[in-house]
Amino acid sequence: MNAILIAICVIAGIGALAALALAIADKYLAVQEDPRIGLATAALPGANCGGCGFAGCADYARALVEGTAAPGACAPGGDAVNAELAKILGVAATATERRVALVKCGGTRSEAIRVGDYNGICDCAAAAATAGGDKGCRFGCLGYGACANVCPKHAIRIEDGLAVVDKRLCIGCGKCVSVCPRKLIELVPASATIHVLCNNPVRGPEVTKVCGVGCIGCHLCEKNAGGKEANHFTFNGFLAKVNYENPPTDAALADKCPRKCIREDAHFETGN
Amino acid sequence: MLPKQTAERYILSSSPHAHADASTSRIMLDVIIALLPALCCGVYFFGLRALILTGTCIAACLVTEGLCRLAMKRENTIGDLSAVVTGLLLALNLPPDLPVWMAAVGGVFAIGFAKQVFGGLGYNPFNPALSARAFMLISFTGAMTTWSSSAWTLSAGSTEAVTTATPLALIKKGAEGFDWSQAALIKDLFIGNVNGCIGEVSALALLIGAVYLLVRKVITWHIPVAFIGTVFLYAMFKGGVPPLVHVLSGGCVIGACFMATDYVTSPITAKGKLIFGCGCGLITMLIRTAPTGAYPEGVSFSILIMNALTPLINRFTQPKPFGKVKK
Amino acid sequence: MKTVQSAFKFHGGVHPQYNKDLAASKPIEAMPLPKQLVVSMSQHLGAPAKCLVKKGDAVAKGQLIGERNGFISANVHAPVAGTVAAVEPRMGPTGGWVDAVILDVAEDQSGASAFMPPLDWKSASREDLLARVNDAGICGMGGAGFPTVVKLSPPPDKHCEYLILNGAECEPYLTSDYRTMLERADRIRAGVEIMRKILNGPAVRIAVEANKPDAIAALEKAFADIEGNVEIVVLPVLYPQGSEKHQIYATVKRIVPEGALPIAVGCVVENVGTVAAIADAVEKGIPLIERVTTVSGDGVVEPKNVRAPVGTRYADLVAFCGGEKEGVRKVISGGPMMGFNVPNLEIPTTKTTSGLLFFTSARVFQYSSNACINCGRCVRAAQKMDVMDCIECGACSFGCPAYRDITQNCRRAKASIRAAAAAAKAKAAAANAKK
Amino acid sequence: MRYLIIIVGAVLVNNFVLNRFLGCCPFLGVSKKTETALGMSGAVVFVMTVASAVTWCLDHWLLAPLGLGYIHTLAFILVIASLVQFIDIAMKRFVPPLHAALGIFLPLITTNCAVLGVAELNCKNGTPFIESVLFSFAAALGFGFALVIFSGLREKLAWADPPRCFRGIAVALVTAGLLSLAFMGFNGLVKLPY
Structure with a gap:
């Protein structure tokens, strides 16, 4: 009995001493940190995708609390996370529409010509720097997967020499947009269904020489979608572009495009 | 629809568009050629059995390499001959009387566990043949330290007790009164008329191979010279057994010229190679001369340990860029 | 001396x-004038020259058609007398598309030249x-x-x-x-x-x-x-x-x-x-309008050193040398160590085109990269270890037994570092503008 | 000489990680980068040396006289845990970058069995004070030595391309096994006092 008591006392004594030392250390050596940084970091999805322009979620959280960034930049988190962040920071939330990446090229291996046999590292920028790339169209997707390699969600895959985005997995971080040497990836509203899959603004004859599905700027889509007043399409040189402020919804437009570059199936979705 | 292709397509690639007559398989072939004299010596001294063991090791390595690549669903790399080199080196480091199945297990370990686990050639941190040898030494200690009685023709001052021992085992035992400095002994050690592993006995044959590799610029002089030099100096300062006996016995020459110089597991720069070689020599002698040590020979272990240090050596011996101003 | x-x-x-x-x-041979020249506005390192002519203009030999545009830039002159057929982007030897003056060469070259x-x-x-x-x-x-x-x-x-x-x-x-x-x-x-x-x-x-x-x-x-x-x-x-x-x-x-x-x-x-x-x-007052180019390689019928006006299309150049042999697989503008692959022969020569090489499959290696075996040949061949100081001489890739694209990787790394630096600069500039 | 043998024995021959298999958690956890490995080694050397000194005193002057040898494990854990916590606080205050780099592994020294192991070994062998502190210091050095070597290997492994099933920690364990195999060459190099 006595032995047990001594043991208990000794252990308790050591414990009390240690606790005292730690308490003193905590008081005099502690580092102050804004608790909101921790809260904001926890609220963010932790994907560390960098889409907000910061080096990861923690970095963005710190910038938010320091006031150098505003909520609303987190694409993966969407509205729910942004509202949560606004609540933590005590500011009004701004709603954002979900955006997904779109590869504006339809030139698969069976549709667009290749002018050489590329032999080198499998990367679009490297291929583009080698004699301008092996694709006949100098605006088209090279298909060496630079976008797929940077995608944090593995939402891009290369099919038949062409990058395609998985609409369901894409978080709209925009990494692929900046890495593409041909600058043909764009973030578009997820709700839009009709897209122009071409990025070549030069004259028709030049386009048809290199690609079977390139836009020649015939304006037929505009005509079919209610003319210029309907404002569903804009044009850059000889290239049509969907006006994503006011996107068309008529599926028949795709069938009526003589070059088959207006498409409804621009994305794939997992599960389909 | 695909537009009509107008002209024949050219190959597009980045400069340089010329390439030296060098390839991985050519380098490996050179190593194999360089090891042939040693193999021939082994067969001459230990008989056909040495050849059977060598064949077994190479076959085991090749089969394992092929199966691993198949299982990993990657391209077959038997053609780069690196598995043949591993098998050959492993065989040359085995006692000639080892059971054949043990040699096969060693080959499987070398390729399976020391190489393909890491993704194949170029990624393994340790020399596969040496890893396998160390593994076998610990797993089959008896068989790995039993020596053939066919060779070892030491005449002067010998006793029956030494007929089945290697020179290094004798050194470890501290054979009193043995005259280490006799010329006949040095000659036997140099020619290979002693006991030991299949390929390590003849320093002459190994040096011929090493010279071939140096001439072909497959290896540089740094590691072999640093390795053997360190062993020599250590033995000289330690006294007792003549330094030349230490250099010529055991796996010192084959280790310094063929195992330590393995590209994948040794440092890149000349400075790094010198450090690597010195380290190998030092650890070898530490293990060899420790009176209580468990092993009479330390070459394989020393190279393995220095293999482990290679990334750090590389890190601290990065070359200075041409034109770089010292800050 | x-x-x-x-x-x-x-x-x-x-x-x-x-x-x-x-x-x-082979002594230097002057080549007969081709029917058309493609004179790129980017003949040099740095900013392309500013084009001074438009479609339909008649130009004299040696007339200034592109003006130095920036500190690192150079003038461009008409190599021959002729008429401007078009000014449009054309692919240059490095694969980039730059404005070029398409010049229909006049049949009569006896008119006054615009030399200095x-x-x-x-x-x-x-x-x-x-x-x-x-x-x-x-x-x-x-x-x-x-x-x-x-x-x-x-x-x-x-x-x-x-x-x-x-x-x-x-x-x-x-x-x-x-x-x-x-x-x-x-x-x-x-x-x-x-x-x-x-x-x-x-x-x-x-x-x-x-x-x-x-x-x-x-x-x-x-x-x-x-x-x-x-x-x-x-x-x-x-x-x-x-x-x-x-x-x-x-x-x-x-x-x-x-x-x-x-x-x-x-x-x-x-x-x-x-x-x-x-x-x-x-x-003599002659601007830089022609240069000597070596046309060589095992894929050309008659290797020559040709003096040709700047802007000669590769197709014309090789035709003067007897044409291509059967089975050419690779065409290089410049030398084999640092030159650029070209995808077709429509590309014109520039002031820097020192050679045009044609290789058949006997000389062209098509390779696949193997794993690096750490042999250190690249390190021994190269002198520059800092990627931004790489001169892209190709000595590292040249000797690589695993056929790895070391030079191409350096080039890519340099490009991405430059891009990152430019992006950081732009970001800083934007932040400054905001303030 | 005896001290030299203790050091060589603890660093090379009976390396805590590679031969006694103690402290494997931080060995695998903090070895991805050489810088962190160096930091961790420093922290462990410090903690182990101080901890062994404290536990020796505790054992000899408090527990042994009171006949409480049977609770020394409990007491040691208590002391070591507080010590680590104290270092954690101090490090966060004075060297925040190192603190951030070590992350969760600094508190994990608490449960690093090498620290407790060395205290237990000293206690069991009845080593004198100077020698037990030296032994702990050498053991920690050996731990750090193995950790730094292993971090170098793992930095190289980061570029390797192992088959899918071996990626990550699996291939690291294989490497650790081979490293341990290599260190077996030191067997019997010195006659160990303990």
Whole structure:
């Protein structure tokens, strides 16, 4: 009995001493940190995708609390996370529409010509720097997967020499947009269904020489979608572009495009 | 629809568009050629059995390499001959009387566990043949330290007790009164008329191979010279057994010229190679001369340990860029 | 004037097969004018020139059609008399699309040319000579195409002590510099005198690789009675001996600091062809409108050294050399170590096109990269370890037994570092603008 | 000489990680980068040396006289845990970058069995004070030595391309096994006092 008591006392004594030392250390050596940084970091999805322009979620959280960034930049988190962040920071939330990446090229291996046999590292920028790339169209997707390699969600895959985005997995971080040497990836509203899959603004004859599905700027889509007043399409040189402020919804437009570059199936979705 | 292709397509690639007559398989072939004299010596001294063991090791390595690549669903790399080199080196480091199945297990370990686990050639941190040898030494200690009685023709001052021992085992035992400095002994050690592993006995044959590799610029002089030099100096300062006996016995020459110089597991720069070689020599002698040590020979272990240090050596011996101003 | 052996050898380097004998013995031949020329506005390193003509304009030979546009840029002149058929983007040898003047060559070339008045370099002022180099659109003809006027105007706090003439021509197959030294040694001498005057009398070192003894002899003859500190330095045969910084080390044993230009150690390096072009520009008033190009390789019927107007399409050039052989798989603009692959023969020559090589499948290796075996050959071949200082000489990839694309990876890394730096700069500028 | 043998024995021959298999958690956890490995080694050397001194005193002057040898494990854990916590606080205050780099592994020294192991070994062998502190110091050095070597290997492994099933920690364990195999060459190099 006595032995047990001594043991208990000794252990308790050591414990009390240690606790005292730690308490003193905590008081005099502690580092102050804004608790909101921790809260904001926890609220963010932790994907560390960098889409907000910061080096990861923690970095963005710190910038938010320091006031150098505003909520609303987190694409993966969407509205729910942004509202949560606004609540933590005590500011009004701004709603954002979900955006997904779109590869504006339809030139698969069976549709667009290749002018050489590329032999080198499998990367679009490297291929583009080698004699301008092996694709006949100098605006088209090279298909060496630079976008797929940077995608944090593995939402891009290369099919038949062409990058395609998985609409369901894409978080709209925009990494692929900046890495593409041909600058043909764009973030578009997820709700839009009709897209122009071409990025070549030069004259028709030049386009048809290199690609079977390139836009020649015939304006037929505009005509079919209610003319210029309907404002569903804009044009850059000889290239049509969907006006994503006011996107068309008529599926028949795709069938009526003589070059088959207006498409409804621009994305794939997992599960389909 | 695909537009009509107008002209024949050219190959597009980045400069340089010329390439030296060098390839991985050519380098490996050179190593194999360089090891042939040693193999021939082994067969001459230990008989056909040495050849059977060598064949077994190479076959085991090749089969394992092929199966691993198949299982990993990657391209077959038997053609780069690196598995043949591993098998050959492993065989040359085995006692000639080892059971054949043990040699096969060693080959499987070398390729399976020391190489393909890491993704194949170029990624393994340790020399596969040496890893396998160390593994076998610990797993089959008896068989790995039993020596053939066919060779070892030491005449002067010998006793029956030494007929089945290697020179290094004798050194470890501290054979009193043995005259280490006799010329006949040095000659036997140099020619290979002693006991030991299949390929390590003849320093002459190994040096011929090493010279071939140096001439072909497959290896540089740094590691072999640093390795053997360190062993020599250590033995000289330690006294007792003549330094030349230490250099010529055991796996010192084959280790310094063929195992330590393995590209994948040794440092890149000349400075790094010198450090690597010195380290190998030092650890070898530490293990060899420790009176209580468990092993009479330390070459394989020393190279393995220095293999482990290679990334750090590389890190601290990065070359200075041409034109770089010292800050 | 004396000839000395180079005493300083840089570490590393490689020994490719030179194959210069294919075209070395062929004297420079002027080629008949093609029907059309494609004169790119980007003939040089730096910003493209500003186009001064439009569709339908008639131009005279030597007329200024592109104006220097920025500090690092150069003038472009009409190589022949003709009519502008179009001004539109065309692919250049490096794969980029730049505005080019498509010129229909006039059948009658006897009309007056728009050359500049000849200058006597002995009586002309330094400034006039420098202005002439600028007006004539001279840029480095060795490969990179750095505008010469920039090199010849060192910053006020720097003095040029050595003018180094680069006649190494270490690239395999190429012989255009070699033939120039052999046939136009007197023009090179005149150019040296002019440059010496512009640079306030530096010592001159002429660097030639030891495998060109007759070029050395021709230079010795031409320079025999020159005054002042002039030496021909015979370099050991080693690639990349022609690289500026290596040459400076091999001739005067100075090391150019990382990221700096040769003038930082008091040196100016100029290709021999460029020097001859300077002589023509000053003494005859001819702008840089033609150059010698080596057409060689096992895929061309008759290897030649051709003097062709700038803007000649590769197809015309090879037609003059008997055409392509069957089974050509690779066409290279420049040398095999640093040149650019081209996808078709519609691409025009520029002021920097030193060679055009055709290789059949017998010479072309199509490879797949294997795992690095850590052999260290690349490290031994290369001198630059900092990627931003990589000169893309290709020596590392050349000797790689695993056929890895080391040079291409360096090039990509450089591009991405530059892009990142530019992006950071833009971001900082935007942030500043916001404030 | 005896001290030298203790050091060589603890660093090379009976390396805590590679031979006694103690402290494997931080060995695998903090070895991805050489810088962190160096930091961790420093922290462990410090903690182990101080901890062994404290536990020796505790054992000899408090527990042994009171006949409480049977609770020394409990007491040691208590002391070591507080010590580590104290270092954690101090490090966060004075060297925040190192603190951030070590992350969760600094508190994990608490449960690093090498620290407790060395205290237990000293206690069991009845080592004198100086020698037990030296032994702990050498053991920690050996731990750090193995950790730094292993971090070098793992930095190289980061570029390797192992088959899918071996990626990550699996291939690291294989490497650790081979490293341990290599260190077996030191067997019997010195006659160990303990």
